Amino acid sequence: MxxxxxxxxxxxxxxxxxxxxxxxxxxxxxxxxxxxxxxxxxxxxxxxLGSNGPCAAAAFAADPQIGPCPLQVAFSDLSTGAPTWRRWDFGDENGTDEQNPVHVYTASGRYTVMFEVGTPVCRDLAVSEDYITVGAAPRANFSANRTEGYAPLAIAFTDTSTGSPGGWQWDFGDGSSADSHDPVHVFTAGGSYPVQLTVANEFGSDTVLRPEYITIIDAVPGILRFATPGVAVLADGRVAIDSMSLTDLVFNLAENRSLVSWKPDAGSGLARIRLIADSAGFVEENGTLSGFVVQTVAESRVLMTGASLPTELNFVCPGWYPEGAVRVASWDNATPNDIFDLYEVLYGCDYTGFSSIAATMEVDPGGTPVAGMTVRMGADAGWAAREEETARIAFVRLTGYGGEVLPARRIAANGTVWFEADAPGEASRFVLASLTGSGNPFQFVYRVIEQYVTDNPEKAGASLAGATGRDVPIEEIASEYAESMAIGSGLLSLDESGCTACPLSVWAEGGTCTLFVPAGTRATGCDCEPLQEITVMSIDTGDLPAVQEDAALPLGGVDLQPDGATFEPAVRLTFALPSCYATDFGMPAIRRWNATAMDWEPVATVVDAANGTATGTVDHFCIVGLFAEPYPTATPSPVPPAPTAAPAAPAVIVPTMRPTHLTITAGLVAWATDMAVRHPHVIAAAVVLAALLGARRIRR
Structure with missing residues (x-):
């Protein structure tokens, strides 16, 4: 050329x-x-060759360039040089050869637009990176590092909203607010507080409100301490007691060489400490007692840690722990979270609920090994007399993963009515309440209707922790704390903020596993929309994905649907352990299947041997299995003898069971028996009336 x-x-x-x-x-x-x-x-x-003329220069404009989804954009050709053809690429896999097209973007994102023009002589291309921005209003969500504690309590909130919010407005329910991304707020007064978060960006805003999300307990925990000047642990493990340093030291080695007790300082919170030595007993030498201690029995002073009525605690430790400390607190009524847990335990024990709550007592041994304890709570004499006529007063022990009903023993001392019960030595909350169940046959009908026909009422405000005790009629309980239960699949009742309005328990077919979704949970599907329904489906052990790296044996499994659904906070999953697991397998553990990594991931598991359950939490739905190691063949090491004189722990009752014809019939029989024992005059009058009516029919 x-x-x-x-x-x-x-x-x-x-x-x-x-x-x-x-x-x-x-x-x-x-x-x-x-x-x-x-x-x-x-x-x-x-x-x-043979073509003359200027080249075209590509240029374009769009209106608007930013907006919410879906976004309609009008494009304008501003090219020079009289192009004879043109081609648009809108960046979302769509295009056209129109001169001034109108295009609708249907998905959020940033889009690069390319515009090419040409003549018979040449062509030109104009490219604008991230030229169109299509967005949506953010979806508000948040979490907190804790939702309950004693005042003053600092709580760290974390924004977990989606949709790239650019502004935040927090309302903590106590008159305080914040506009930061992840604020830390200090609650100074007892009560239950709603927390609201509003997030916004250039496309809109969204608000999530969680009623009674934060519970501040109006109590000052007391610490019961073992540390006593004059009591030391020697190098060989013996405990040495300086008899001259202790107040009210009591011992008589001639009658009982294994028992020594003293009265600690008032600051310890304890009224008396008793040390029990092994069979060799204590030895006295130069004013010092020494011996190998196998058990410590501690009795607290009368404690006023927040409730309007006093509490006491006796506990037993297997040995002497000079740094031992047990935290105790109490408050009137119960927290909203505890009330929901209370119902779960009571339903499993065939109670319909409670009539009234006196107070709650929390015991936390921390790192101190406690073998058993006796809790004692004072009660108003009028309340006790009134409730004992129509209900059963008992302690309900809450552990965070279940609980049990403890029979309460009535004790009258110094004009105060006391109730006490023996319990295991783990951290627990004890709710002193009057329980309803076998006291009214109509309540059984109510319970059946409530379980099978759910009207999903919105949760009303619960009693504030630290408020004055009150009677709670059964109608109010039904409207405030109704719980939905289902087998296989269940519908979530949602409030205006998209959170669950009432708790839901869904049992897998066969009763091998139950999923518990508490009230106030934000359940979200894969489409980022609030979840309406969940399914718990049992899986045979042979159908579970194989374990790759160890010899764990599957004991059961469930498929939680819809797959990928998320929950904030995490929901509780409880497996029923097979009856043979204690003899045929090692410690059970829950695992979840990671479909991306094609492997099982461990889930923190709490095993309740007395109940025969294994419990864990999951924050997203997938396949979940229960596994156990094969039982070791080696001879186990000898188990040391259990300490003597420890309070016996009553049997734990399996929580949250669906009512059946058998339980209803048994409850009616229990009601009739209870009426005959408590009110024989009523039964006698009914028999006489029945006899008179029968005689009248015979005469006719």
Whole structure:
């Protein structure tokens, strides 16, 4: 190709294809194509012989360039040079050859637009990176590092909203607010507080409100401490007691060589400490008692840690722990969270609920090994007399993963009515309440209707922790704390903020596993929309994905649907352990299946041997299995003898069972028996009336 620069004339020279291998330029008819590296890049150039005229320059505009989804955008061709053709690429896999098109973006994101124009002489391309921004209002969500504690309590909130919010407005329910991303707020007064978060960006805003999300307990925990000046542990493990340093030291080695007791300082919170030695007993030498201690029995002073009525605690430890400390607190009524847990335990024990709550007592041994304890709580004499006529007063022990009903023993001392019960030595809350169940046959009908027909009422405000005790009629309980239960699948009742309005328990077919979703849970599906229904489906052990790296044996499994659904906070999953697990398997553990990694992941598991359950929490739905190691074949090491004189722990009752015809019938029989024992005059009158009516029919 020859080009006359002066005249602009271009003459095509036909290559000698027989003797040359010409590729740059390539000639085809009246077109010449070549590479141009003058700009540093390999641009492809083309010249059409016989065509004259200026090249077109691509340019365009759009209106609007930003907006919520779906977004309609009008594009305008601003090119120069009279292009004869054009091609649009909108960045979402759509395009057109119209001059001034209108396009609708249906998904959020940032889009790069490319516009190419051309003439018979040349072509040009205009590219605008991230030119169109299509967005949506954010979806509000948040979490907290804790939701309950004693005043003053600092709580760290974390924004977990989606949709790239740019602004935050927090309302903590106590008159305080914040506009930071992840604030820390200090609650100073007892009560239950709603927390509200509003997030916003350029496309809109969203608000989530969690009623009674934070519970501040109006109590000051007391610490019961073992540390006593004059009592030390020797190098060989013996406990040495300086008899001159202790107050009210009591011992008589001639009658009982294994018992020593004293009265600690008032600051310890304890009224008396008793040390029990092994069979060799204590030895006295130069005013010092020494011996190997196998058990410590501690009795607290009368404690006023928050409740309007006093509490006491006796506990037993297997040995002497000079740094031992047990935290005790109490408050009137119960927290909203405890009330929901209370119902779960009571339903499992065939109670319909409670009539009234006196107070709650929390005991936390911390790192101190406690073998058993006796809790004692004072009660108003009028309340006790009134409730004992129509209900059963008992302690309900809550552990965080279940609980039990403890029979309460009534004790009258110094004009105060006390109730006490023996319990295991783990951290627990004890709710002193009057329980309803076998006292009214109509309550059984109510319970059946409540379980099978759910009207999903919105949860009303619960009693504030630290408030004055009150009677709670059964109608109010039904409206405030109704719980839905289902087998296989269950519907979630949602409030205006998208959180669950009442708790839901869903049992897998066969009763091998139950899923508990508490009230106030935000359940979200894979489409980021609030979840309406959940399913718990049992899986045979042979159908579970294989374990790759260890010899764990599957004991059971469930498929939680819809797959990928998320829960904030996490929901509780409880497996029923097979009856043979204690003899045939090692410690059970829950695992969840990671479909991406194709492997099982461990889930923190709490095993309740007395109840025969294993419990864990899950924050998203997938396949979940229960596994156990094969029972070791090696001879187990000898188990040391249990300490003597420890309070016996009553049997734990399996929580949360669905009512059946058998339990209803048994409850009615229990009611009739209870009426005969408590009110024989009523039964006698009913028998006489029945006899008179029968005699009247005979005469007729």
């Amino acid at each position: 020859l080009c006359d620069v002066a005249s602009g004339t271009v003459t095509l020279l036909t290559p000698d294809t027989e003797y040359t291998d010409q590729v740059k330029p390539s000639v085809c008819g009246n077109r010449v194509v070549w590479e141009d590296w003058s700009s540093g890049w390999g641009d492809i150039m083309m010249l059409t």
